[in-house]
Structure formats: structure tokens, C-alpha cells
Amino acid sequence: MHAFxxxxxxxxxxxxGDLLADDVVFRSPVAFRPYEGxxxxxxxxxxVGRVFQDFRYTGELxxxxxxxxxxxxxxxxxxxxxxCDFITVGDDGRITELTVMVRPLSAANALAEAMSAEFPRIQAEATEESA
Known part of the structure; x- marks a missing residue:
């Protein structure tokens, strides 16, 4: 978690990407199905780094x-x-699960819209990295 x-x-x-397990599971606050890999x-x-502005962590549990x-x-x-980022780390120190929750609803909607605009680039980068 501290490295993340x-x-x-x-x-x-x-x-x-270097902190993620090969089979990492990501649960998005704006998508129904988890993303894997x-x-x-x-x-x-x-x-997310392109969409979020003035990002700061305010607490840690x-x-x-x-x-x-x-x-x-x-x-x-x-x-x-x-x-909140909920993080699970495996025995090797890599992240095996990442679940993100956000509030309020207006923010979740803004995030969904912004990430939707990023999706073609996300798909291209993921395909390139997989090759």
C-alpha cells in the first residue's frame, strides 16, 4: 500500500503497473464488471492520472x-x-485487488463521463502492453 x-x-x-500482480482485479466505481489483468x-x-485534478490522499486505514x-x-x-482505494497485496508485495469507491453521485457521474472519453486510449494501451 505504501508503494502505491x-x-x-x-x-x-x-x-x-510495476506494482500490480499479473492477474490483478480492479473494481471500478463506474463499471459493473471488474477488469482483470x-x-x-x-x-x-x-x-485516472489524466482525469483527476488536484489529487491528494487524506487518510489511511x-x-x-x-x-x-x-x-x-x-x-x-x-x-x-x-x-477510497481498497487495496489487497499478495505475498509477493504486488497488488492483487484494487476496488475504488467514490461519492457523491454527481462526482461518480462526472468520473464515468471523463473515463468514457479515455476508453479508446485505455483499450489501445492495454492491447499494446499485452502484445
Whole structure:
């Protein structure tokens, strides 16, 4: 979790892929089905780095069994967004599960719209990384 937090706070969204397990599962706050696999999850996280503005972590909750949570605040356009990254780390130190929740609904809608615009690039990057 600390490596993830440090990497995000440095704005190194390209470096997040190195922290992900090959079979990582990402649960998005704006998509019904989870995304699976490092290439697509890394591409999604890079897109998040392009969409979020003034991102900052505001809290941290340590759990057991490799689970923890990071509380954050950011903006998507003019909409203030608050959320939480729920992170599970495997025995090898790589992230095996990442679930993101956001509030309020207006922020989730703004995030969905912004990420939808990023989706063609996400697909292209994931395909390129998989090859």
C-alpha cells in the first residue's frame, strides 16, 4: 500500500503497473464488471492520472491480511470527488485487488463521463502492453 501511495503522490501513474500482480482485479466505481489483468488495469490507472485534478490522499486505514484503504479527495473538472482505494497485496508485495469507491453521485457521474472519453486510449494501451 505504501508503494502505491508514494507512486500516486509523485504523480507517477506510469509506474503503477510495476506494482500490480499479473492477474490483478480492479473494481471500478463506474463499471459493473471488474477488469482483470495488469495491462488493462495499468492503462485504466494511467487514464485516472489524466482525469483527476488536484489529487491528494487524506487518510489511511491499515488492515490485516494484506488489506488496507487509502482515503482521497480530488476533482474531475469542476466537480469535487471523495473516495477510497481498497487495496489487497499478495505475498509477493504486488497488488492483487484494487476496488475504488467514490461519492457523491454527481462526482461518480462526472468520473464515468471523463473515463468514457479515455476508453479508446485505455483499450489501445492495454492491447499494446499485452502484445
Amino acid at each position: 501511495r508514494d507512486t500516486v503522490e509523485r504523480g507517477d501513474f506510469d509506474g503503477l 495488469r495491462p488493462v488495469v495499468a492503462a485504466i490507472l494511467r487514464a 491499515a488492515g490485516d491480511g494484506g488489506r488496507s484503504a487509502l482515503v482521497f479527495a480530488t476533482r474531475v473538472g469542476d466537480v469535487e470527488l471523495h473516495g
